[in-house]
Amino acid sequence: MRRRELYLLALIALITGLSLWIDFTPTIRAGSDPNGEQTPPNAGQAPWPSAGVFWRDAHTRLGLDLRGGTQVLLRSRAADITAEDLAAARQVIENRVNGLGVSEATVQTSGADRIIVELPDVDQPEQALATIRSTGKLEFIDPLNPQSGQREYLEQGRLVRTSGSPTPSLGATDTLTNTQNITDVAQLQQAMTGPVFNVVADGAELKSGSVQPGIDQSGQPIVSFEFEGDSATQLQQFTAQNVGQYLSIVLDNRVISSATIRDVLPGSGQISSATVQERDSLYNVLRYGSLPVGFDVETSRTVSATLGEDSIRASEIAGIVGLIAVALLMIFYYRLPGFLSVLALLIYTAISFALYRLIPITLTLAGIAGFILSIGLAVDGNVLIFARLKEELRRGRSIASATEEGFIHAWPSIRDSNIATMITTLILYWFGSNFGVSIIRGFALTLGLGVMVSLFTSVVITRTFLRLVVESGAFRNYWWYAVENPTQPSVSRAAEAI
Amino acid sequence: MLDLVGKRYWWFAISLLVIIPGLIFLVMPGGGLRAGIDFSGGTLWEFVIPNRSEAIATSDIAAIYQRAEIEPNVQVSPPNDQQQVVVAVRTKEVPTEDPKRQEIANAVAQAFPGTTLSRFETVGSTVSRESTQQAFLAVLVASLAILGYLTFAFRKAPHPVRYGVCAILAMLHDVILVLGVAAILGYFIGLEVDALFLTALLTVISFSVHDTIVVFDRVRENLAQRRTGQKFEEIVNASIVQTLTRSINTQLTTLLTLLALLLFGGFTIRNFVLILTIGLLSGTYSSIFNAAQLLVVWENGWANDWRRVFGRERAAA
Numbered sequence: 001m002r003r004r005e006l007y008l009l010a011l012i013a014l015i016t017g018l019s020l021w022i023d024f025t026p027t028i029r030a031g032s033d034p035n036g037e038q039t040p041p042n043a044g045q046a047p048w049p050s051a052g053v054f055w056r057d058a059h060t061r062l063g064l065d066l067r068g069g070t071q072v073l074l075r076s077r078a079a080d081i082t083a084e085d086l087a088a089a090r091q092v093i094e095n096r097v098n099g100l101g102v103s104e105a106t107v108q109t110s111g112a113d114r115i116i117v118e119l120p121d122v123d124q125p126e127q128a129l130a131t132i133r134s135t136g137k138l139e140f141i142d143p144l145n146p147q148s149g150q151r152e153y154l155e156q157g158r159l160v161r162t163s164g165s166p167t168p169s170l171g172a173t174d175t176l177t178n179t180q181n182i183t184d185v186a187q188l189q190q191a192m193t194g195p196v197f198n199v200v201a202d203g204a205e206l207k208s209g210s211v212q213p214g215i216d217q218s219g220q221p222i223v224s225f226e227f228e229g230d231s232a233t234q235l236q237q238f239t240a241q242n243v244g245q246y247l248s249i250v251l252d253n254r255v256i257s258s259a260t261i262r263d264v265l266p267g268s269g270q271i272s273s274a275t276v277q278e279r280d281s282l283y284n285v286l287r288y289g290s291l292p293v294g295f296d297v298e299t300s301r302t303v304s305a306t307l308g309e310d311s312i313r314a315s316e317i318a319g320i321v322g323l324i325a326v327a328l329l330m331i332f333y334y335r336l337p338g339f340l341s342v343l344a345l346l347i348y349t350a351i352s353f354a355l356y357r358l359i360p361i362t363l364t365l366a367g368i369a370g371f372i373l374s375i376g377l378a379v380d381g382n383v384l385i386f387a388r389l390k391e392e393l394r395r396g397r398s399i400a401s402a403t404e405e406g407f408i409h410a411w412p413s414i415r416d417s418n419i420a421t422m423i424t425t426l427i428l429y430w431f432g433s434n435f436g437v438s439i440i441r442g443f444a445l446t447l448g449l450g451v452m453v454s455l456f457t458s459v460v461i462t463r464t465f466l467r468l469v470v471e472s473g474a475f476r477n478y479w480w481y482a483v484e485n486p487t488q489p490s491v492s493r494a495a496e497a498i
Numbered sequence: 499m500l501d502l503v504g505k506r507y508w509w510f511a512i513s514l515l516v517i518i519p520g521l522i523f524l525v526m527p528g529g530g531l532r533a534g535i536d537f538s539g540g541t542l543w544e545f546v547i548p549n550r551s552e553a554i555a556t557s558d559i560a561a562i563y564q565r566a567e568i569e570p571n572v573q574v575s576p577p578n579d580q581q582q583v584v585v586a587v588r589t590k591e592v593p594t595e596d597p598k599r600q601e602i603a604n605a606v607a608q609a610f611p612g613t614t615l616s617r618f619e620t621v622g623s624t625v626s627r628e629s630t631q632q633a634f635l636a637v638l639v640a641s642l643a644i645l646g647y648l649t650f651a652f653r654k655a656p657h658p659v660r661y662g663v664c665a666i667l668a669m670l671h672d673v674i675l676v677l678g679v680a681a682i683l684g685y686f687i688g689l690e691v692d693a694l695f696l697t698a699l700l701t702v703i704s705f706s707v708h709d710t711i712v713v714f715d716r717v718r719e720n721l722a723q724r725r726t727g728q729k730f731e732e733i734v735n736a737s738i739v740q741t742l743t744r745s746i747n748t749q750l751t752t753l754l755t756l757l758a759l760l761l762f763g764g765f766t767i768r769n770f771v772l773i774l775t776i777g778l779l780s781g782t783y784s785s786i787f788n789a790a791q792l793l794v795v796w797e798n799g800w801a802n803d804w805r806r807v808f809g810r811e812r813a814a815a
Binding site for chain 2: 072073075125126129130296297298299300301302303304306307311314315317318319321322323325326329330333365366369372373375376377379380383384387391409412413416417418419420421423424425427428431440443447
């Protein structure tokens with residue numbers, strides 16, 4: 001048994017060390033380089049879990065109510081929108097949101113016909129809303145630079161002027177936020193003085209239903225398409241003259257893809273991609289360059305950053321004061337076991353915050369409240385065990401046996417009560433997902449995670465600590481367990497002694 | 499030993515006394531719950547006005563809205579320690595793109611220099627209607643799931659369904675109490691029921707059941723070691739007394755954290771924490787004084803139990 005406890009202690013130390021390291025590791029944000037310049041969001045994010053914990057973008061994510069920003073709930077105007085169309089619309093909106101240059105923006109579908117867009121740090125929501133709801137303009141362009149007379153390879157993401165829309169914009173020409181958008185504005189300025197590329201075919205003339213994903217004979221993923229009207233004729237003429245040259249696809253003045261022309265395209269053709277994911281995103285752009293259906297803004301919430309800062313400060317103080325108060329109460333009432341449970345509680349806090357960073361869980365005000373409440377739950381497990389421990393000591397058991405009995409008898413209530421809390425948490429989470437109010441989901445997540453972590457800390461960690469301390473023999477006096485030395489232990493009266 | 503079960507009708511009477519005022523406010527004309535924008539739709543504006551040592555007249559703010567032909571419901575907080583005044587305004591639904599949003603924000607900033615529109619939330623009527631349905635559904639589903647789990651967990655005890663039903667009854671006690679308090683606070687200080695309130699209510703539900711289970715669990719354990727001739731109510735009473743210290747200590751630790759949140763947790767979640775505190779107190783009360791006592795009443799038969807308790811009292815007097 002001694003050996004098992006030592007192994008567990010080593011495991012606990014490892015988990016605690018790892019958690020602390022994750023908690024206090026300097027903030028490494030995706031896409032920020034040592035000079036502090038911003039690259040587009042998601043650019044530097046390592047994939048999970050192949051690259052391992054150590055490459056993960058580990059920083060605490062704050063919800064909009066804490067850092068400020070705008071949340072928009074969009075609802076499809078068509079009541080019977082298919083899941084496929086909704087997913088495609090989400091993709092289109094995400095592309096546009098990424099185009100805004102807002103870091104850590106999220107776009108999620110919600111229920112059968114809604115999309116939630118969250119834009120951190122955006123506190124002037126009109127411009128963002130206009131961009132999200134705009135109808136996209138899809139063009140196939142000839143990458144011939146009229147200034148140099150050369151055909152260029154236009155890299156993905158570049159902003160260009162086209163003969164169809166010579167004045168690109170970022171939804172609106174103003175910056176959305178003070179800092180996030182510097183790169184885009186610089187690009188925009190560059191593009192405004194750059195060359196105007198000729199439109200070969202206009203996305204409005206793509207034959208409806210002709211865009212199809214597939215795989216060619218050599219096994220490469222492809223998207224096939226067919227134009228009609230003038231675009232079909234122009235595409236045929238252009239490709240006939242320029243086999244071996246580039247053709248670029250542009251959505252809202254941003255280059256989506258540049259492909260080499262292999263053959264004459266008689267109005268219809270196919271584009272091959274390196275990967276299926278690339279193919280699918282191209283397919284979405286071609287098919288849904290504009291949103292498949294219109295969306296109405298059903299709910300929008302904007303919170304300023306200053307309000308968020310105040311809330312963070314207040315919650316931090318509340319958390320620390322709460323922890324200290326609980327620690328004092330536990331040590332005062334249960335002495336040695338109480339002290340060990342406070343250690344377990346600190347480990348609990350470290351593990352929880354490490355998990356928030358890793359999973360990641362976006363911390364909202366309600367989420368923090370959920371966490372502070374879960375401290376109560378974590379302590380409750382210990383209170384149950386220690387109350388039983390004292391009871392068994394009063395019945396005249398030895399310290400070692402009372403410790404074991406305390407855990408054995410307290411376990412069913414800990415298990416049952418925590419399962420019941422988990423059930424409510426799951427229902428809250430499900431409800432929050434349908435509801436479109438992310439605070440409920442955040443609360444359910446931190447509370448549910450708290451229940452699971454606290455089972456580990458209040459049972460496994462405390463038991464290991466307590467067993468080691470009891471076995472060390474240093475604390476034989478009953479005073480340490482807040483029980484008077486039982487002179488005449490009486491089993492029948494023990495229960496009444498409380 | 500402390501006899502808690504013997505006084506069960508006293509505890510039930512106290513519960514009724516506490517619940518009834520809230521119930522009156524819930525059903526009386528002009529009372530009921532005040533639905534926030536999450537449940538009724540509309541727009542919430544929140545302004546932070548700096549450098550104020552005294553509050554602002556609500557009529558000053560209301561006049562700005564009336565000029566834009568919007569009927570407002572204005573609430574002004576007293577200045578906080580940073581000399582900021584927070585103004586919360588409820589209006590009908592104003593879309594974010596509506597130019598009136600900026601016009602009003604500018605007008606308020608002109609009247610009170612330095613003002614920022616710190617929060618602007620607008621909720622459509624469809625989504626708010628669905629939210630209300632979902633809220634009822636969530637409480638219903640949670641209750642059924644807990645009932646199911648408790649029946650399963652107590653399957654070896656006699657009459658396992660009773661444990662689930664009594665836990666749910668104790669939980670309903672807390673739900674009704676919290677709703678009643680919300681109605682009273684709604685009437686007097688304009689407290690609104692929003693998504694955060696719902697979160698608080700669901701937390702109260704889960705904590706109430708959590709507490710009740712700990713007591714029931716002890717009943718189950720003691721039943722398994724029942725001595726011949728030991729009455730059911732004796733077992734229940736012993737179980738409640740044995741878990742009393744734990745119930746009080748757990749309640750104390752949770753109250754301490756809640757108190758910290760209430761004192762330092764900031765303006766936005768004050769009502770949330772207040773509702774939680776009341777609900778958790780009620781949850782501890784109902785798990786000690788209602789849930790297990792109802793088991794006894796059920797065991798004795800409802801009418802029989804009443805006659806036994808009050809028959810005995812008359813005989814004693």
